[in-house]
Amino acid sequence: MAHTTNARRDGDMSWKEVGELGLRYGRIPLALLLVEAFYWFLTLPSDTLAPIQVTEAWIWNEATNLLYGEGSAVLSHHNGWLTRIDLQHASFPGPFDSVGLYVSDECAGVHEMIFLSTLVMMTDGVPQHEKRKAVLVMCGIVYVLNIVRLVVFYPIAVNSCAESPDVQACLTPMWQFHETVYTWGFLVVLVGMWLAWFVRFGGPARTLAASKDDPSPWRFQRRTRFTQRHWSMMGAAAILILLGIGHVSTNQEALDARDTLAFCEFSSELSSTCSDAQIRWDDAIGYAWSLSALGIGLMAGAIVVIERPLPDGTWPRNEREEDSLVAEPSPKSHHSKRDGSWRRRGRDEEE
Numbered sequence: 001m002a003h004t005t006n007a008r009r010d011g012d013m014s015w016k017e018v019g020e021l022g023l024r025y026g027r028i029p030l031a032l033l034l035v036e037a038f039y040w041f042l043t044l045p046s047d048t049l050a051p052i053q054v055t056e057a058w059i060w061n062e063a064t065n066l067l068y069g070e071g072s073a074v075l076s077h078h079n080g081w082l083t084r085i086d087l088q089h090a091s092f093p094g095p096f097d098s099v100g101l102y103v104s105d106e107c108a109g110v111h112e113m114i115f116l117s118t119l120v121m122m123t124d125g126v127p128q129h130e131k132r133k134a135v136l137v138m139c140g141i142v143y144v145l146n147i148v149r150l151v152v153f154y155p156i157a158v159n160s161c162a163e164s165p166d167v168q169a170c171l172t173p174m175w176q177f178h179e180t181v182y183t184w185g186f187l188v189v190l191v192g193m194w195l196a197w198f199v200r201f202g203g204p205a206r207t208l209a210a211s212k213d214d215p216s217p218w219r220f221q222r223r224t225r226f227t228q229r230h231w232s233m234m235g236a237a238a239i240l241i242l243l244g245i246g247h248v249s250t251n252q253e254a255l256d257a258r259d260t261l262a263f264c265e266f267s268s269e270l271s272s273t274c275s276d277a278q279i280r281w282d283d284a285i286g287y288a289w290s291l292s293a294l295g296i297g298l299m300a301g302a303i304v305v306i307e308r309p310l311p312d313g314t315w316p317r318n319e320r321e322e323d324s325l326v327a328e329p330s331p332k333s334h335h336s337k338r339d340g341s342w343r344r345r346g347r348d349e350e351e
Contacts, residue, residue, distance in 0.1 A: 153178070261281055
């Protein structure tokens with residue numbers, strides 16, 4: 001009698017294997033979503049990446065003046081930081097013949113660098129040192145491309161405004177260029193860079209080999225033993241979260257902005273004062289979320305362990321499993337039978 005009805009045929013996959021395969025190929029978009037959410041919380045304030053924004057604004061200003069003539073751009077302050085650029089030309093609309101722009105945290109290119117770094121680091125079958133080198137090179141390329149994007153604004157605006165000077169609509173091609181690059185241009189460049197690197201280093205073959213040798217690439221485990229470093233990380237996380245809460249509940253500037261907004265809403269007032277208060281209150285909320293996101297990230301790094309299989313395919317034992325494997329000496333029972341005769345035992349004990 002054949003018993004093949006309940007046996008799994010060759011080539012069939014169990015639901016566990018389907019889940020592991022889905023985890024392998026679905027973890028990249030999942031990681032990208034988590035990174036996107038973390039970045040969104042981190043950059044809720046308008047100038048979270050202010051040092052990078054200031055650096056890029058300075059390079060943008062210097063490059064524009066170098067390429068298109070001295071006085072083509074002027075660097076000034078925006079929200080207290082040197083991130084504002086005023087492009088100047090006689091054909092530009094307005095009484096000052098200038099176009100005011102500023103480098104926001106979204107314009108800094110850090111978002112694109114984080115996206116590309118996550119994509120590279122989550123790729124299977126490539127050694128870690130190759131991934132790190134690729135991340136450094138690609139982030140450098142993204143930084144340069146972002147500067148080039150900013151420098152190109154000036155000739156686009158000049159060429160379009162030369163045909164219809166002192167008309168606000170002449171700046172439309174510049175805004176369209178900016179919108180196109182941010183909507184899908186950078187995405188195409190980033191994915192293209194990763195795909196070229198992936199194929200260049202034999203990514204398809206390595207990923208296929210990795211999927212055969214290692215059906216489950218990593219797993220999350222709760223840390224069971226904490227060192228001084230882990231306790232320090234959790235302490236810093238708690239401080240960051242408390243600072244985030246305090247920035248909303250005890251910061252006088254934020255409280256004044258909240259009270260001003262409450263008055264504006266009660267009186268249905270629309271003024272520059274109300275608008276400034278809204279910006280200051282939004283920034284206060286943003287800083288609170290940003291600090292809390294950093295604290296939660298540190299807390300997760302201290303509590304969660306990411307494990308990879310050993311070369312033999314088995315998972316590393318955690319501390320709890322190792323402790324359970326230590327044999328404890330069992331106490332001798334008074335019921336246990338002792339070897340030898342009672343006469344011999346008596347002599348041995350006397351000796």
